[in-house]
Amino acid sequence: GAGVSQSPSNKVTEKGKDVELRCDPISGHTALYWYRQSLGQGLEFLIYFQGNSAPDKSGLPSDRFSAERTGGSVSTLTIQRTQQEDSAVYLCASSPGPWNEQFFGPGTRLTVL
Amino acid sequence: GQQLNQSPQSMFIQEGEDVSMNCTSSSIFNTWLWYKQDPGEGPVLLIALYKAGELTSNGRLTAQFGITRKDSFLNISASIPSDVGIYFCAGPNSGGSNYKLTFGKGTLLTVNP
Numbered sequence: 001g002a003g004v005s006q007s008p009s010n011k012v013t014e015k016g017k018d019v020e021l022r023c024d025p026i027s028g029h030t031a032l033y034w035y036r037q038s039l040g041q042g043l044e045f046l047i048y049f050q051g052n053s054a055p056d057k058s059g060l061p062s063d064r065f066s067a068e069r070t071g072g073s074v075s076t077l078t079i080q081r082t083q084q085e086d087s088a089v090y091l092c093a094s095s096p097g098p099w100n101e102q103f104f105g106p107g108t109r110l111t112v113l
Numbered sequence: 114g115q116q117l118n119q120s121p122q123s124m125f126i127q128e129g130e131d132v133s134m135n136c137t138s139s140s141i142f143n144t145w146l147w148y149k150q151d152p153g154e155g156p157v158l159l160i161a162l163y164k165a166g167e168l169t170s171n172g173r174l175t176a177q178f179g180i181t182r183k184d185s186f187l188n189i190s191a192s193i194p195s196d197v198g199i200y201f202c203a204g205p206n207s208g209g210s211n212y213k214l215t216f217g218k219g220t221l222l223t224v225n226p
Binding site for chain 2: 004031033040041043045048050056058059091093098099101102104105106107
């Protein structure tokens with residue numbers, strides 16, 4: 001079946017602009033995660049959604065970052081007033097439940113000029 | 114927070130050679146995960162370890178959960194060109210936020226044919 005999909009695959013933007021990154025999880029997966037991967041680094045947890053529960057936003061690096069998950073499916077990560085240090089690959093993952101194997105999407109490579 | 118120290122940072126080997134990489138932590142992990150990330154893709158789970166001392170194999174891959182619960186290693190035997198990629202160790206946070214994964218910074222493996 002279809003895996004986790006993310007769009008766009010690449011995004012180049014100018015400093016100060018807002019960007020929206022989209023994640024389509026595997027159908028039926030109740031848990032959805034966003035991670036950030038900077039060059040040469042491991043993955044950094046950003047935010048977690050589980051069903052209708054309040055999301056865990058503890059990993060968001062600043063208030064310029066926000067995320068939504070509509071209808072328990074698609075999620076959008078928004079970065080406002082982008083900065084050069086926001087340049088990274090943003091990975092989305094989903095899992096059947098809170099502690100199951102996480103399946104990752106291919107990521108969105110964000111470049112802020 | 115919890116941190117995972119992964120070594121070596123990179124490896125260059127000849128096809129057919131065996132490879133060993135490890136991961137250590139100053140704090141205890143109750144689960145160890147090993148992921149592989151191909152270029153332009155998200156990480157894929159290779160092996161999951163749930164019990165101290167556990168030794169698990171998946172084809173040419175073997176991983177062990179250290180008895181102190183503070184380390185794990187991954188071995189790849191008879192390497193082939195498609196083993197190229199970044200290998201990450203990861204583990205869930207302790208307590209109620211065990212859905213959050215902490216990742217090492219990865220080992221970049223290059224296999225020369």
